[in-house]
Amino acid sequence: MKFARLGESGQEIPVVITAEGTYDLRPVTSDVNGDFLASDPVGRTRAALDAGTLPALPGADDLRIGAPIARPSAVICIGQNYAAHARESGAEPPAVPIIFLKTPNTVVGPNDTVTIPRGSEKTDWEVELGVVIGTRTAYLDSAEEAAAHIAGYVVANDVSERAFQMEVSGGQWSKGKIAAGFNPTGPWLVTPDEVDVDDLRLRSWVNDEPRQDSNTSDMIFDVHAIVHHLSQYVTLEPGDLILTGTPQGVAFGGKFPYLRAGDVVDVEIAGLGHQRQEFVAWEAQR
Structure with missing residues (x-):
């Protein structure tokens, strides 16, 4: 599974990238941060994809690519x-x-x-x-x-x-x-x-x-x-x-x-x- 963060610096949108497209992760998490990564990110994301609760992100290919993790503590x-x-x-x-x-x-x-x-x-x-x-x-x-x-x-x-x-x-x-x-x-x-x-x-x-x-x-x-x-x-x-x-x-x-x-x-x-x-x-x- 591929996680990413797209958008202007400081305003990145968390996404998951699949063979079918790029999906907005905000129904599951506010960011690709420590809290998300510590709480079964793959399982939660797969369940949301299967349930159809993650919308495709319009214009994803045109957005700036941010670091795929929010600012780490170390x-x-x-x-x-x-x-x-x-x-x-x-x-x-x-x-x-x-x-x-x-x-x-x-x-x-x-x-x-x-x-x-x-x-x-x-x-x-x-x-x-x-x-x-x-x-x-x-x-x-x-x-x-x-x-x-x-x-x-x-x-x-x-x-x-x-x-x-x-x-x-x-x-x-x-x-x-x-x-x-x-x-x-x-x-x-x-x-x-x-x-x-x-x-x-x-x-x-x-x-x-x-x-x-x-x-x-x-x-x-x-x-x-x-x-x-x-x-x-x-x-x-x-x-x-x-x-x-x-x-x-x-x-x-x-x-x-x-x-x-x-x-x-x-x-x-x-x-x-x-x-x-x-x-x-x-x-x-x-």
Whole structure:
């Protein structure tokens, strides 16, 4: 099942997308938020579709696509989680997951314009698999328990400013990750029954030129291991977003230039959808 949110920023309409069309979810929920995701969203939505109580949304194809989840309470990210990316970064594969944070206001629509921060010279792209939490999660006893706590999966672009992240960071990565809009998300939240999370192709392009092309099978820590590990340190709430790392092929690896105003980035994960963002100068957005 695919959930999405369509419409202008701050006024998004929750929808479910099926083979037959796009249906308004407002008879079931006010938004694709934690409360909805924690209360059998698939079962409730399927029952409403079968009962004919969800109306088709007129003009759905013409509406802006928002992030498929309402603003999460937390965005938790895993660093250097693909073996080839760790190598291109000049690092040994980590023995335990590396964790950093993004702020909730980084989460925007998949095709929204991204502003390069003031003073940035090293803005970078990162296609990532995002995991959306469905039930409150703390102190899981095993990785196998994680599956029951996942509402679904999304495409994300973990936009980064590498000088802020590495050179003026004070040892913490988040400074280069938290600019507003630095986490385009979506277009859809796809439920786990439709996703083989261990075999997903991830790709990115800059100005239509290929950059990243990998598979989640190259992950050092898989999705369930990540959720289990995080649960030992943080209580995850329904609607929270976990970014699981990026594969090789980013500018930080040294093969490609960093982003400049006017560049266009595409990211895609098979079965989860496609994003396209134009990057603009900070001065143009003041």
